[in-house]
Amino acid sequence: MTVRVRPVVARDESQWSVLYAGYRSFYKLPEDGDGVAGTWQWVITGAHGLVGLVATDADDRLLGLANLRRFARPSTATLGLYLDDLFTSPASRGTGVATALLEEAAAVASREGASVVRWITATDNAPAHRVYDGVATATPWVTYDMKPTLQPGVQ
Numbered sequence: 341m342t343v344r345v346r347p348v349v350a351r352d353e354s355q356w357s358v359l360y361a362g363y364r365s366f367y368k369l370p371e372d373g374d375g376v377a378g379t380w381q382w383v384i385t386g387a388h389g390l391v392g393l394v395a396t397d398a399d400d401r402l403l404g405l406a407n408l409r410r411f412a413r414p415s416t417a418t419l420g421l422y423l424d425d426l427f428t429s430p431a432s433r434g435t436g437v438a439t440a441l442l443e444e445a446a447a448v449a450s451r452e453g454a455s456v457v458r459w460i461t462a463t464d465n466a467p468a469h470r471v472y473d474g475v476a477t478a479t480p481w482v483t484y485d486m487k488p489t490l491q492p493g494v495q
Contacts, residue, residue, distance in 0.1 A: 341397060341435050345444040348383055348392030348405070355402040356380060356394065363405070363427035367462070383407055391421070393444055395428070395437045404428035406441040408448065413455060421449045423459035426468075438471045446475075 348356060360376050383392035389410035395403045407425040423445055428437040442457075449457045457476075460483050461468050472478070 341432075343395050343397070343403065343435065343437055343440045345393055345395050345440050348394050350384060352394055352402060353380060353384070356383075356392075356405060359402055359405050359427055359429060360425070362429065363425055366427065379407075390424075391448060393441055393448075395432075395441050402429075403432040403435075404437040404441055406445055408445055408457070410452075410454070416455055418455035419453070420456040420458055421445060421452070421454045423457060426459070433467070438468070439475060442471070442475050 357376050357380060360379060361371070361373075364370075364372065364376070382388055382390050391408040391410075393406040393408070395405070397403055405425065405427055406423060408421045409424055411420050411422050413420050423442075426438060426441060428441075445457045448454075459472075461472065469478075
Protein backbone atom coordinates (compact mmCIF):
# COMPACT_ATOMS: atom_id res chain seq x y z
CA MET A 341 0.00 0.00 0.00
CA THR A 342 1.25 3.46 -0.86
CA VAL A 343 0.86 5.89 2.03
CA ARG A 344 1.05 9.62 1.50
CA VAL A 345 1.09 12.15 4.36
CA ARG A 346 -0.11 15.70 3.89
CA PRO A 347 -1.55 18.57 5.90
CA VAL A 348 -5.22 18.30 6.73
CA VAL A 349 -7.56 20.28 4.44
CA ALA A 350 -11.23 21.28 4.68
CA ARG A 351 -12.48 18.44 2.45
CA ASP A 352 -11.12 15.95 5.02
CA GLU A 353 -13.67 16.89 7.68
CA SER A 354 -16.04 13.91 7.41
CA GLN A 355 -13.32 11.26 7.15
CA TRP A 356 -11.18 12.99 9.78
CA SER A 357 -14.15 13.13 12.17
CA VAL A 358 -14.71 9.38 11.84
CA LEU A 359 -11.03 8.72 12.54
CA TYR A 360 -10.96 11.10 15.49
CA ALA A 361 -14.09 9.53 16.97
CA GLY A 362 -12.29 6.18 16.60
CA TYR A 363 -9.30 7.62 18.43
CA ARG A 364 -11.54 8.75 21.29
CA SER A 365 -13.20 5.34 21.41
CA PHE A 366 -9.83 3.54 21.44
CA TYR A 367 -8.89 5.48 24.58
CA LYS A 368 -12.32 4.82 26.10
CA LEU A 369 -13.38 8.45 26.04
CA PRO A 370 -17.12 9.08 25.88
CA GLU A 371 -18.74 9.80 22.54
CA ASP A 372 -18.68 13.56 22.09
CA GLY A 373 -19.70 14.95 18.72
CA ASP A 374 -19.22 18.49 19.97
CA GLY A 375 -15.71 17.66 21.15
CA VAL A 376 -14.82 16.10 17.79
CA ALA A 377 -16.27 19.11 15.94
CA GLY A 378 -14.46 21.54 18.23
CA THR A 379 -11.16 19.75 17.81
CA TRP A 380 -11.68 19.75 14.03
CA GLN A 381 -12.08 23.54 14.15
CA TRP A 382 -8.85 23.90 16.10
CA VAL A 383 -6.97 21.62 13.71
CA ILE A 384 -8.27 23.13 10.47
CA THR A 385 -7.64 26.71 11.64
CA GLY A 386 -4.34 26.03 13.41
CA ALA A 387 -5.77 27.31 16.68
CA HIS A 388 -3.58 26.78 19.74
CA GLY A 389 -0.60 26.13 17.45
CA LEU A 390 -2.09 22.88 16.16
CA VAL A 391 -0.79 21.27 12.99
CA GLY A 392 -3.00 18.54 11.50
CA LEU A 393 -1.57 15.77 9.35
CA VAL A 394 -3.38 12.96 7.59
CA ALA A 395 -2.16 9.79 5.93
CA THR A 396 -3.97 8.81 2.75
CA ASP A 397 -4.01 6.00 0.24
CA ALA A 398 -3.67 6.46 -3.52
CA ASP A 399 -7.36 7.42 -3.76
CA ASP A 400 -6.96 10.10 -1.05
CA ARG A 401 -8.93 8.10 1.52
CA LEU A 402 -7.81 8.92 5.05
CA LEU A 403 -5.98 6.08 6.79
CA GLY A 404 -4.75 7.93 9.84
CA LEU A 405 -4.24 11.27 11.51
CA ALA A 406 -1.75 13.09 13.68
CA ASN A 407 -2.31 16.32 15.58
CA LEU A 408 0.79 18.25 16.60
CA ARG A 409 1.10 21.32 18.79
CA ARG A 410 3.98 23.71 19.27
CA PHE A 411 5.35 24.21 22.79
CA ALA A 412 8.11 26.21 24.41
CA ARG A 413 11.01 24.37 26.08
CA PRO A 414 12.41 26.86 28.60
CA SER A 415 15.11 24.44 29.81
CA THR A 416 16.70 24.48 26.36
CA ALA A 417 15.38 27.82 25.05
CA THR A 418 13.96 25.96 22.06
CA LEU A 419 10.58 25.05 20.64
CA GLY A 420 9.24 21.54 20.33
CA LEU A 421 6.31 19.79 18.72
CA TYR A 422 3.99 17.78 20.92
CA LEU A 423 2.11 14.90 19.30
CA ASP A 424 -1.28 15.13 20.94
CA ASP A 425 -3.08 12.52 18.85
CA LEU A 426 -1.99 9.70 16.55
CA PHE A 427 -4.51 7.24 15.18
CA THR A 428 -4.72 4.83 12.29
CA SER A 429 -7.87 3.14 11.10
CA PRO A 430 -8.08 -0.46 12.33
CA ALA A 431 -7.91 -1.72 8.74
CA SER A 432 -4.67 0.21 8.14
CA ARG A 433 -2.73 -0.95 11.17
CA GLY A 434 0.53 -2.68 10.44
CA THR A 435 0.85 -1.08 7.00
CA GLY A 436 3.25 1.75 7.87
CA VAL A 437 0.67 4.49 8.35
CA ALA A 438 1.75 5.41 11.88
CA THR A 439 5.42 5.39 10.91
CA ALA A 440 4.72 7.62 7.92
CA LEU A 441 2.84 10.10 10.15
CA LEU A 442 5.68 10.10 12.69
CA GLU A 443 8.29 10.61 9.97
CA GLU A 444 6.34 13.60 8.66
CA ALA A 445 6.05 14.96 12.20
CA ALA A 446 9.86 14.80 12.40
CA ALA A 447 10.09 16.57 9.03
CA VAL A 448 7.72 19.32 10.21
CA ALA A 449 9.85 19.73 13.34
CA SER A 450 12.97 20.01 11.20
CA ARG A 451 11.41 22.60 8.88
CA GLU A 452 10.26 24.65 11.88
CA GLY A 453 13.57 24.39 13.72
CA ALA A 454 12.00 22.47 16.60
CA SER A 455 14.32 20.56 18.89
CA VAL A 456 12.07 17.57 19.61
CA VAL A 457 8.81 15.79 18.80
CA ARG A 458 7.37 14.50 22.07
CA TRP A 459 4.36 12.40 23.00
CA ILE A 460 2.89 10.10 25.61
CA THR A 461 1.07 6.83 25.18
CA ALA A 462 -0.69 4.32 27.35
CA THR A 463 1.64 1.89 29.10
CA ASP A 464 -0.45 -1.07 27.88
CA ASN A 465 -0.49 -0.07 24.19
CA ALA A 466 2.13 -2.62 23.09
CA PRO A 467 1.46 -2.30 19.33
CA ALA A 468 2.07 1.45 19.51
CA HIS A 469 5.22 0.90 21.59
CA ARG A 470 6.64 -1.34 18.85
CA VAL A 471 6.14 1.43 16.28
CA TYR A 472 7.42 4.18 18.57
CA ASP A 473 10.51 2.20 19.58
CA GLY A 474 11.46 2.08 15.90
CA VAL A 475 11.50 5.87 15.47
CA ALA A 476 12.07 7.43 18.90
CA THR A 477 13.59 6.92 22.32
CA ALA A 478 11.40 6.31 25.35
CA THR A 479 12.12 8.67 28.23
CA PRO A 480 12.20 7.95 31.97
CA TRP A 481 9.67 10.70 32.71
CA VAL A 482 6.36 9.96 34.41
CA THR A 483 3.32 12.08 33.51
CA TYR A 484 0.99 13.61 36.10
CA ASP A 485 -2.36 15.39 35.71
CA MET A 486 -3.61 17.89 38.28
CA LYS A 487 -7.07 19.40 38.32
CA PRO A 488 -7.31 23.18 38.41
CA THR A 489 -8.22 24.70 41.77
CA LEU A 490 -11.77 26.02 41.89
CA GLN A 491 -11.82 29.76 42.36
CA PRO A 492 -14.39 31.31 44.72
CA GLY A 493 -17.57 32.13 42.80
CA VAL A 494 -16.54 30.01 39.78
CA GLN A 495 -18.67 26.96 39.06
